[in-house]
Amino acid sequence: MTSNTETSGLQAAFEEAKAGYEEGGIPIGSVILTADGEILGRGHNLRIQKSSPTLHAEIAALEQAGRQKAEIYRNATLYTTLSPCSMCTGAILLYKIPRVVIGENSNFRGDEDLLRARGVQVTVLDDEECKQLMRRFIQEKPEEWNEDIGET
């Protein structure tokens, strides 16, 4: 994987995050790329828009991809603007997605260590745009954010 692919994968995830923010939602985005760099699925957190406790960005991207064969997942890379929570970590493990690229983990750090312990290649890009958008949302709507991570 080239650095260009990583950058464009994260850019697409960030576009999802921005779309979520513009809808009034929690600005976390995710895309899943195939081995060929094609977008298999993309999505953003829909807690507020769909009153959904499970449509985190990564789950929304998996949903949008639809039913896929194991070999597709096993050659894919998942991009997400924010470190994946336990549920999304578990979804990555269920489908044995081997590579995860994370925009940032300073606003929230999920279960990255479990991903690594199970053999997933995890890259954290420490992206400034991802950090700023997430920080802005947390300041604006702290209750919604805490609800999303099971804290309030």
Added chain:
Amino acid sequence: MTSNTETSGLQAAFEEAKAGYEEGGIPIGSVILTADGEILGRGHNLRIQKSSPTLHAEIAALEQAGRQKAEIYRNATLYTTLSPCSMCTGAILLYKIPRVVIGENSNFRGDEDLLRARGVQVTVLDDEECKQLMRRFIQEKPEEWNEDIGET
């Protein structure tokens, strides 16, 4: 928690599993009970019915419950007819649901050890009806089952 509550919680989950089977779906059901024993959410696996890779029974039950406050989850019990996969395990951990009652883990054993390691109280009832229904489905539609656990 009394044994009667455990039995009736599992019975409700099994009804969901049977409903899924009758729809032509993967027969796994789940219910979430509040501290008072009220049903907060219920659902069954919808992979086949909704072409969904993420609506496992536990996720469907969380979705049906809708947005809830942390304290509700932290006093709830999740019942599922089959040992929860990594994704559903992660969802339980995200919302800090403290108790999980599992119908059986002989047809599939998920990430129970991770639940226990993170302090979740896990009870496996080794229920004969749950085992038989799941075994029947796996024999009838092995490909759909293997797809559901990321194996084909």
